[in-house]
Amino acid sequence: MDAITQPPIIRLHPEDGVVIARQVLPPGTSVAPGVTTSARIPAGHKVAVVPHVKGEPVRRYGQIIGFATEAILPGQWVHTHNLAMGDFARDYAWGVDARPTEPVPVPATFLGLRRADGRVATRNYIGIVTSVNCSAHVAELIAQAFRRNPLTGEDPLAAWPNVDGVVALTHKTGCGMTEGEPLRLLRRTLGGFARHANFSHVIAIGLGCEVNQIGGLLEEQRLSGRLRNMYIQEMGGTRKTVQAGIDFVKEVLEEANRVRRETVPASELCVALQCGGSDGYSGITANPALGAASDLVVRHGGTVILSESPETYGAEHLLTRRAVSREVGQKLVDIMHWWEEYTAREGAEMNANPSPGNKAGGLTTILEKSLGAMAKAGTTNLVDVVRYAEPVTAKGFVFMDTPGYDPVGATGQVAGGANLLCFTTGRGSVFGCKPTPSIKLATNTPMYQRMEDDMDVNCGTILTGEESVQQVGERIFRLMLATASGQRTKSESFDFGAAEFAPWVLGATM
Amino acid sequence: MDAITQPPIIRLHPEDGVVIARQVLPPGTSVAPGVTTSARIPAGHKVAVVPHVKGEPVRRYGQIIGFATEAILPGQWVHTHNLAMGDFARDYAWGVDARPTEPVPVPATFLGLRRADGRVATRNYIGIVTSVNCSAHVAELIAQAFRRNPLTGEDPLAAWPNVDGVVALTHKTGCGMTEGEPLRLLRRTLGGFARHANFSHVIAIGLGCEVNQIGGLLEEQRLSGRLRNMYIQEMGGTRKTVQAGIDFVKEVLEEANRVRRETVPASELCVALQCGGSDGYSGITANPALGAASDLVVRHGGTVILSESPETYGAEHLLTRRAVSREVGQKLVDIMHWWEEYTAREGAEMNANPSPGNKAGGLTTILEKSLGAMAKAGTTNLVDVVRYAEPVTAKGFVFMDTPGYDPVGATGQVAGGANLLCFTTGRGSVFGCKPTPSIKLATNTPMYQRMEDDMDVNCGTILTGEESVQQVGERIFRLMLATASGQRTKSESFDFGAAEFAPWVLGATM
Ligand SMILES: [Ca+2]
Numbered sequence A, B: 001m002d003a004i005t006q007p008p009i010i011r012l013h014p015e016d017g018v019v020i021a022r023q024v025l026p027p028g029t030s031v032a033p034g035v036t037t038s039a040r041i042p043a044g045h046k047v048a049v050v051p052h053v054k055g056e057p058v059r060r061y062g063q064i065i066g067f068a069t070e071a072i073l074p075g076q077w078v079h080t081h082n083l084a085m086g087d088f089a090r091d092y093a094w095g096v097d098a099r100p101t102e103p104v105p106v107p108a109t110f111l112g113l114r115r116a117d118g119r120v121a122t123r124n125y126i127g128i129v130t131s132v133n134c135s136a137h138v139a140e141l142i143a144q145a146f147r148r149n150p151l152t153g154e155d156p157l158a159a160w161p162n163v164d165g166v167v168a169l170t171h172k173t174g175c176g177m178t179e180g181e182p183l184r185l186l187r188r189t190l191g192g193f194a195r196h197a198n199f200s201h202v203i204a205i206g207l208g209c210e211v212n213q214i215g216g217l218l219e220e221q222r223l224s225g226r227l228r229n230m231y232i233q234e235m236g237g238t239r240k241t242v243q244a245g246i247d248f249v250k251e252v253l254e255e256a257n258r259v260r261r262e263t264v265p266a267s268e269l270c271v272a273l274q275c276g277g278s279d280g281y282s283g284i285t286a287n288p289a290l291g292a293a294s295d296l297v298v299r300h301g302g303t304v305i306l307s308e309s310p311e312t313y314g315a316e317h318l319l320t321r322r323a324v325s326r327e328v329g330q331k332l333v334d335i336m337h338w339w340e341e342y343t344a345r346e347g348a349e350m351n352a353n354p355s356p357g358n359k360a361g362g363l364t365t366i367l368e369k370s371l372g373a374m375a376k377a378g379t380t381n382l383v384d385v386v387r388y389a390e391p392v393t394a395k396g397f398v399f400m401d402t403p404g405y406d407p408v409g410a411t412g413q414v415a416g417g418a419n420l421l422c423f424t425t426g427r428g429s430v431f432g433c434k435p436t437p438s439i440k441l442a443t444n445t446p447m448y449q450r451m452e453d454d455m456d457v458n459c460g461t462i463l464t465g466e467e468s469v470q471q472v473g474e475r476i477f478r479l480m481l482a483t484a485s486g487q488r489t490k491s492e493s494f495d496f497g498a499a500e501f502a503p504w505v506l507g508a509t510m
């Protein structure tokens, strides 16, 4: 694309009063109809396109990033000299920005797998959950018996084309741990996977003497009857348990294969939002584009799950304003307090303040910095807040408390029931989260081209001016529907998604 | 074996003043030459075989478990009514029980693999270490390309018979973590594996943007030049990195295969001691038998590593008495204080006091309870104390600080350089720890028979009276030599040992 024809700015949201300079803009550059820059604007920085009176909120991503500390005219540079958070951080302003979501006139559909209980799956796997690391290898051996041979192409599941595979979900914990929240959290995670709609059948394998007893897991997670349970010690060791596991899978393959895809409304989408390996472009390309797609998901009646609590920290006031009730907002505030205690106890630190480097790059306030990640969730109301790995049942924009670290965060989201995951990355992440397909969104074209085997969408076109944020958002939404209908993602082509199962490890290892 | 001919008691160590009732002993049962029980002795309880004056130490496992609170005559029941710890717990008595180790007249040998740097390996693997979970699946895909097909038996390494395999060491951490001890500990662990003698060649694979940068790992662990490093982001994604990894392995296979086993002294053994899934027999069969074998290893000039700090807690006074210096003893005491802080911070509790159930089963003091696990290390001097995953360089009995949880503990021990691991289990554990072979010791015959596919040694013969503790100890020692010489363990026959790689997770996940 010819550099001359590129628009000089990026508009992140239709309602924004500022736009972002794509490169250094000399004074007199046209940035909106009838608006030209009144000074040199550094690359990545903000320029006003509408007038702001002193004290008026300034919006980016359609959301408040602070308040004008003096009158700002269209064409003026907006940064620390005329923009600040003011008393914003002291006022949760519960729900003041909540507003009805405008539904779409013609709801979209996809080809989903309707389960007997009414839930809709996007994939059809057989799962093996493990209570403890001590049963991990046995679970792997069972899954291995059904794995396509990468050299010969021989596929033990060839006769059951509607079965996507056998997934062993193994981890490093489950014993040498304290009861209480560390164990409950692990059980929520395992329970969430065990009842995930993308599994037709699930085996639970334990050793027998672990702290995380399968009996307790089943009871706490109300899973009795849903799973085939096996204890290695009871079965008489490795060989017999592996054989029993293989026999079980063979026994259920015919039934598992009997699913058929049917047309279902897009409201059945439950999309986990994730970013990892972020770069300076994340906040102006892939994340806002995913936010535009998230708004579409919600307008079509579906659910998006924002997480990564440390990246929301300091900007929770943005979300409390969008909360549908004070109760929902309060849950988020409580989570942020918990994080302060957790990190203090562990000798770590919560600090979301923009660094000098952030400021040089054009970020003025904490809100703006956090929005770089939070933009993935778009602009609709916050309808619910849940703990790590809790079932997500609300329709709309839901927040789940998780760390920012991708595998741990995504594991909580998939446990919560996400049947699709969208992952934005600037540096380039390779990621999967079986049984849920993971769509990877590149923030910039050079990385997209370098890692094309792994990237599903190039959002770098926003930077080059080939597409608007909204256009890329619509493209992502269409890919969500296609992926949910069975189209393979790049990460599925490499069989990603078992190694990345990573329940959050809380508490002491004894 | 005829029940009538079974000796009624178990002698755990030649120097013990008490023996253990194999079953309920009526008054008048002969328990030693010229000694008969003067009262009914419950099963698993202690009976004196020598006289003790008031205040005299009482020994079990050759070690002090407390002091006579009144005179004890041969044949008397020994329990809480006449045995207590007294002021023992307040006195570290640095080194008072240290004494010269009696070397064996004719040192044993095994067939080891002598590396260029002089170290001796017991296996010959090619390793893939990963800096972060984000590179786990790529590492797995490389290892998979060299895995024997369990269905067809096709072995991609058939032409290189001296290569034991390609091991991908993957984990769930490496990013979203704080620098400081959590990161240093992970790097010690990865560094210990990267330089393990049982690896001929090692690749290190990272994503590129993780907290645990490979550059920092190499520098901190002084590994520069030893490893082939790959960053997925630099290489251009999954396909190219996997191909480069496969190419590297193919490139080094010829050289890796060039090793030959040669006769080396048993002093080259470095044996990690581990127990898991313990039962009431652990402390009277497998653990003391392994202790007898440990004493042989040390008398032959080798090293044994005791760990599982929570199981030593409250009995550290036993080990400070056997420490070769006050400095070595002090390191152990410092570790126990660290554990008090760690568990308090995490809302867990250190409590080694015998429970009412323990007491009913015959355990009188903390020392005795902890010795149930510590007995694995035998009776020689404590020559060194190291932190988790630190290199073990001393010859003799070394303590390494680890949790009791098997995979996490063993991972630290193997990182420290253990070239053999012995694992006692009562309930029946299935375990491996590549690149180090793991010998499994059953505490009782019924479990051994039920899980014979997984168990290498039956120590239940001590309980049935077929063998003495010392006899089983000698049998274990001979199996150590055979295993170190290349004989496969049960767990190696099932390819255990990659899933169980589990670095200790300290600190917050962000
Ligand atoms: Ca992030």
Ligand SMILES: [Ca+2]
Pocket: A274, A275, A276, A308, A404, A405, A406, A409
């Ligand atoms: Ca993330």
Ligand SMILES: [Ca+2]
Pocket: B157, B158, B160, B161, B162, B163, B164, B165
């Ligand atoms: Ca071979």
Ligand SMILES: [Ca+2]
Pocket: B274, B275, B276, B277, B278, B308, B311, B373, B404
């Ligand atoms: Ca233990």
Ligand SMILES: [Ca+2]
Pocket: B274, B275, B276, B308, B404, B405, B406, B409
């Ligand atoms: Ca253990």
